[in-house]
Amino acid sequence: MRVNPNPLPDLLAALEQGQQQINTDLEQIASGQTVSAPSDNPAAAASLVVNADQTSEVDQFQRSIASIQGEMQNADSTLNSVITALQRAITLGTEGANGTLNDSDRQALAVEVQGIQSELMNLANLTCQGNFVFAGTATQSAPYAIGANGVTYSGNDRSTRITVGDHLTLQTNLPGSQLFSSPGNDMFQAIQDLITNLQSGSNIDTAVHEVSSAYSHINAQRVFYGNALNQLSSQQTSLNSESTQLAQQQNSLDGADLSKVISDLVNAQTSRQATLQAIGQTQQTNLFSYIK
Amino acid sequence: MSGLNASLAAALSGLMAEQGAIEATTNNVANVNTPGYSREVPVLASSDPTAVGHLTLGTGVTLRSIQSVRDTILESRIQQETQAQGQFNATVSALSQLQVSFTGSSGDIGTAISNFFDSLNQLSTSPSDTSLRQNVLTAAGNLATAFNTTANRLTSQRSSLDDSVEQTVGQINQLTGQIAQLNGQISSLDNSGQSPGTLIDQRTQLIDQLSSLVDVSVIPTDGTLTLTTASGTALVAGQQSFSLSTQADHSGVQHIFSQGTDITATIVSGQLGGLLHIRDQQIPALQTQLDTLASSLANQVNSVQTAGYDLNGNPTTMVNLFTPPPASGTGAAASLSVAITDPALIAASSDGSAGDNGNLEAMYALRNQAFVQGQTPTGYYSSVVFQVGNAAANANAEQSASSLVLQQLNDQRASVSGVSLDQEAANLVRYQQAYAASAQVISTINSMMQTVINMKTS
Numbered sequence: 050m051r052v053n054p055n056p057l058p059d060l061l062a063a064l065e066q067g068q069q070q071i072n073t074d075l076e077q078i079a080s081g082q083t084v085s086a087p088s089d090n091p092a093a094a095a096s097l098v099v100n101a102d103q104t105s106e107v108d109q110f111q112r113s114i115a116s117i118q119g120e121m122q123n124a125d126s127t128l129n130s131v132i133t134a135l136q137r138a139i140t141l142g143t144e145g146a147n148g149t150l151n152d153s154d155r156q157a158l159a160v161e162v163q164g165i166q167s168e169l170m171n172l173a174n175l176t177c178q179g180n181f182v183f184a185g186t187a188t189q190s191a192p193y194a195i196g197a198n199g200v201t202y203s204g205n206d207r208s209t210r211i212t213v214g215d216h217l218t219l220q221t222n223l224p225g226s227q228l229f230s231s232p233g234n235d236m237f238q239a240i241q242d243l244i245t246n247l248q249s250g251s252n253i254d255t256a257v258h259e260v261s262s263a264y265s266h267i268n269a270q271r272v273f274y275g276n277a278l279n280q281l282s283s284q285q286t287s288l289n290s291e292s293t294q295l296a297q298q299q300n301s302l303d304g305a306d307l308s309k310v311i312s313d314l315v316n317a318q319t320s321r322q323a324t325l326q327a328i329g330q331t332q333q334t335n336l337f338s339y340i341k
Numbered sequence: 342m343s344g345l346n347a348s349l350a351a352a353l354s355g356l357m358a359e360q361g362a363i364e365a366t367t368n369n370v371a372n373v374n375t376p377g378y379s380r381e382v383p384v385l386a387s388s389d390p391t392a393v394g395h396l397t398l399g400t401g402v403t404l405r406s407i408q409s410v411r412d413t414i415l416e417s418r419i420q421q422e423t424q425a426q427g428q429f430n431a432t433v434s435a436l437s438q439l440q441v442s443f444t445g446s447s448g449d450i451g452t453a454i455s456n457f458f459d460s461l462n463q464l465s466t467s468p469s470d471t472s473l474r475q476n477v478l479t480a481a482g483n484l485a486t487a488f489n490t491t492a493n494r495l496t497s498q499r500s501s502l503d504d505s506v507e508q509t510v511g512q513i514n515q516l517t518g519q520i521a522q523l524n525g526q527i528s529s530l531d532n533s534g535q536s537p538g539t540l541i542d543q544r545t546q547l548i549d550q551l552s553s554l555v556d557v558s559v560i561p562t563d564g565t566l567t568l569t570t571a572s573g574t575a576l577v578a579g580q581q582s583f584s585l586s587t588q589a590d591h592s593g594v595q596h597i598f599s600q601g602t603d604i605t606a607t608i609v610s611g612q613l614g615g616l617l618h619i620r621d622q623q624i625p626a627l628q629t630q631l632d633t634l635a636s637s638l639a640n641q642v643n644s645v646q647t648a649g650y651d652l653n654g655n656p657t658t659m660v661n662l663f664t665p666p667p668a669s670g671t672g673a674a675a676s677l678s679v680a681i682t683d684p685a686l687i688a689a690s691s692d693g694s695a696g697d698n699g700n701l702e703a704m705y706a707l708r709n710q711a712f713v714q715g716q717t718p719t720g721y722y723s724s725v726v727f728q729v730g731n732a733a734a735n736a737n738a739e740q741s742a743s744s745l746v747l748q749q750l751n752d753q754r755a756s757v758s759g760v761s762l763d764q765e766a767a768n769l770v771r772y773q774q775a776y777a778a779s780a781q782v783i784s785t786i787n788s789m790m791q792t793v794i795n796m797k798t799s
Contacts, residue, residue, distance in 0.1 A: 053752045054761035055373075062748055087440045087730025088737060094443075095727035098451045102719040105455035106708070109462050116466040180469060180696060188469060188696030209698050211465050212705055221466075336766035 060328050067321040074314035077305040084303035093302040100302065104295045107288050110213050114281050114288075117211060117221050120177045121281070124222070125274035127175045127182070128267060131229075131236075134172070135264040138165045138240060142257035145247045152250060159247035166240045170195060173229050173237075185224030192225045193237070200237035202230040214284055223273055234266035345793070347391075347400065349786050354401030355779035358385055361404040362772045369760045377546035379409040379758035381538055409538035412757045416545055417559060419754060420552040422747045424610040427553035429740035431505075431615030436623070436733035438498060442491045443729045450631075451722050453487035454638070456480045458708040461701055464689060468698040469652060474684035481662060485677040488635045492675035495624050495631070502620040503595050507587050509554055509613045510597060513576070514584045516551045517568065520544055521582035524565040528579075551576075556610035572607035574599045594620070623732060628674070630725050632666075636673035637713045639663035642704060649688025649700030657688040 053059075077083055087094035144150070145158045174191045175182045184192035184204030192204030206226040210218040229236040239259035246256040362383035372378040384407070388400040445451065460480035464473040523544040530537040548568070551557050556571035568577040575583050585604075587595040596605045597613075605621075608614050639662075646662040664680045666673035681687075691699030713721040 051756050051761075053755040054759045054763070055755055059748060059752065062744070086437070086444050086733070087726050088437065088733030089730075091727045091730030091734055094445075094730045095723040097445060098723035098726050099719055101445060101451060102455045105452075105459055106462075109459035113462050113466045116463070178467060178470065180467065184696065186690070186692065186694035186697035188694070205694060207692065207694065207697060209465075209468075209696065210702065211698065212462060212702060215709075218702070335762040337762060340766055340770060 064324055067317050070317040074310050077310045081305050082303045083305050096302055100295055100299050107292045110288050114213055114285055118281055121274055121278055123177050124182050127172050128271045131172050132268055134165050134168050135260060138162055139257060139260050142243050142253060142260060146253040146257060155247045155250055159244050162244050173225060183225040183228060199241040202226060219280060223270060228267060228270050231266060234263050236263040239263045345786055345790055351401030352779050352782040354388060356776060358402040358404045359772045359776040365407045366765050366768050370765050373760045377542050379411045379542050380760045381407045381409050384408050406536050410758050415754050419750045420548055422743060422750055423549055423552040424556050425743045426747055427612040428610050428615035429736055429743055431612045432619060432736040433740050435619040436736050440729045440733050442494045443726045448487055450487045450491055453484040454718050457484045458705060461705045465698045465701045468689035468701055469695040471684055474687050477687055478684050481679045485679055488674040488677045492631055495628055499620055499624045502616050506595050506616050510585050510587050513554050516547055517576045517582040520547050521577045521580050525580040528565050554611050555608060555613045574604050631674035632670045634713055634721050635677045636666035636670040638718050639666050639677060641707050641712050645704040646688045650690040650693040651688055652685035652695055654693040660686050
């Protein structure tokens with residue numbers, strides 16, 4: 050049977066293929082990735098797009114949590130100070146209700162409670178990066194101001210929620226109207242009453258009772274921040290593990306298996322060398338060499 | 342009459358025939374590396390015998406012709422496969438350029454979509470923060486730029502394919518002209534009874550080249566060939582070639598005409614078929630998908646944006662974030678742009694208070710809403726990436742498969758038509774020895790004649 054007398058083009062094609070394999074292997078070793086263009090693995094390339102978006106989203110949630118955590122911690126410790134101040138006011142009021150005190154003693158106590166009042170004002174007007182934390186969503190102006198009728202609230206009663214996870218939104222603030230100015234538990238009204246009653250010397254007990262009721266209310270509300278902060282840190286933990294999972298998924302989609310790639314490379318090189326040698330040795334002679 | 346002269350004539354025919362055979366061998370050896378060359382064999386036949394009385398005597402040998410050894414069916418298979426190869430080559434080269442735009446990178450559409458929504462989530466932590474608002478505008482601008490860049494790349498690739506179409510048509514015309522000319526030469530050689538072997542080789546070679554450019558059907562007619570496209574448009578008929586021409590349509594895309602008829606849609610194979618497929622189907626489909634994504638995204642974002650309040654508490658009913666895309670969606674990706682420059686105009690608030698982020702959260706929720714033909718924006722984009730990658734991967738696979746088939750066919754062709762130096766060397770020895778033998782016969786007859794002449798004089 051007659052065979053192809055010139056196998057060189059086929060051998061060259063085989064060499065080219067071997068070189069192509071070597072190039073691909075080298076590229077994968079250099080980049081550590083198997084998908085450098087969508088055509089390398091279309092399904093993986095599409096999944097990588099989604100994976101990249103999810104990774105980016107998880108990273109963003111982490112950043113957002115870090116941003117609101119600071120503000121919420123600030124609010125929480127401010128509420129702590131409010132509670133301490135209210136405890137002092139209650140102590141002073143209880144002292145004032147003691148029948149053995151005279152007018153000027155009670156006046157002195159009233160002055161001290163006025164000090165507490167302005168301290169509470171400062172605390173309730175807490176700002177964080179230029180925003181008033183306890184103003185509801187009216188964060189651009191101080192929610193509490195003192196006037197002829199005592200302390201008034203000019204914020205609103207709205208709160209904000211932020212997405213910090215897949216289908217997870219978290220309330221990030223309590224408005225002053227709910228914390229300090231809640232009807233029936235109005236802290237500033239109670240303090241104002243305490244001051245007035247200390248000055249007049251009548252119904253001090255009632256005012257002290259008002260303050261302790263505001264105290265209990267705020268103490269109860271404060272749990273919100275503790276809970277939210279706990280939720281944030283547990284969400285951080287779950288985002289961390291999500292981020293690890295996404296990285297693993299990404300690696301399984303396009304991570305090069307180095308040991309496999311290197312062994313492929315060695316095989317390709319060996320076969321290329323063998324082909325080259327074979328070509329070099331077999332193409333030397335034909336019948337013309339022997340006809341003298 | 343039999344006699345020494347007849348023997349001399351027979352021996353001489355042997356000398357001449359072997360000389361012709363050696364010439365054929367020499368030509369084969371000389372063309373051992375000529376692409377498309379088919380080896381030639383001498384066709385020897387014994388000359389017509391003469392009857393002398395009751396004897397029938399041979400009169401030597403005749404070199405009937407020098408014939409090229411070829412398998413025409415194999416050659417037409419090669420031409421068909423060459424068409425497929427040409428188509429896949431064009432497709433692979435165009436798609437591998439195309440998919441660069443859809444390869445994950447910092448500036449690609451997927452990343453830009455992620456970054457835009459990330460910036461919204463960050464702003465949500467502090468809705469009145471001007472620098473975070475500015476970040477949202479920047480991310481929106483980058484998103485628009487990513488769409489613009491990708492859309493522009495598609496457009497410019499389409500126009501460079503258009504240039505290639507024109508060039509290819511030029512090459513086709515050149516080849517059909519040459520083939521028509523060869524047809525003429527071959528039929529005049531045929532008519533004069535000479536063997537047109539090498540001219541046929543050249544023509545086959547040109548048809549192979551033509552096949553890689555366009556789908557060609559070869560119809561043998563009376564010693565010449567008629568070439569048409571697969572759908573029947575004449576390219577060459579005998580000695581006449583029919584040029585194709587190109588003409589731009591209203592959108593600036595080149596259409597291909599043959600004798601006044603637009604044949605663009607009928608060309609499906611060869612390099613031209615591949616170019617047209619990418620230019621007229623793949624790229625427009627991608628453009629439509631990008632436009633769909635860009636316009637749905639812009640419209641959805643705008644509809645949330647216009648339902649809120651800006652940083653100063655003013656309703657943003659008339660303030661879009663993105664310039665509204667064309668109603669048809671066509672060109673949305675190329676023209677996407679951010680409509681506002683003042684970061685305060687971003688409608689973060691749903692009630693007018695500066696610290697509210699209700700509207701922003703609604704805008705952020707779009708990230709995971711399936712509003713682009715039933716998919717989320719990122720989901721839709723990922724399916725576009727899949728399509729581009731899949732088209733390129735398929736074209737690669739088809740190209741490799743077709744290369745293997747073509748290689749196999751060329752092997753077969755070479756096993757029939759290729760010049761083997763071993764065989765030529767053996768033939769050379771054979772013809773040389775026959776030549777020497779014939780010469781020896783002449784020499785013997787010569788001495789016999791000498792004997793006869795001497796007999797008379799002595």
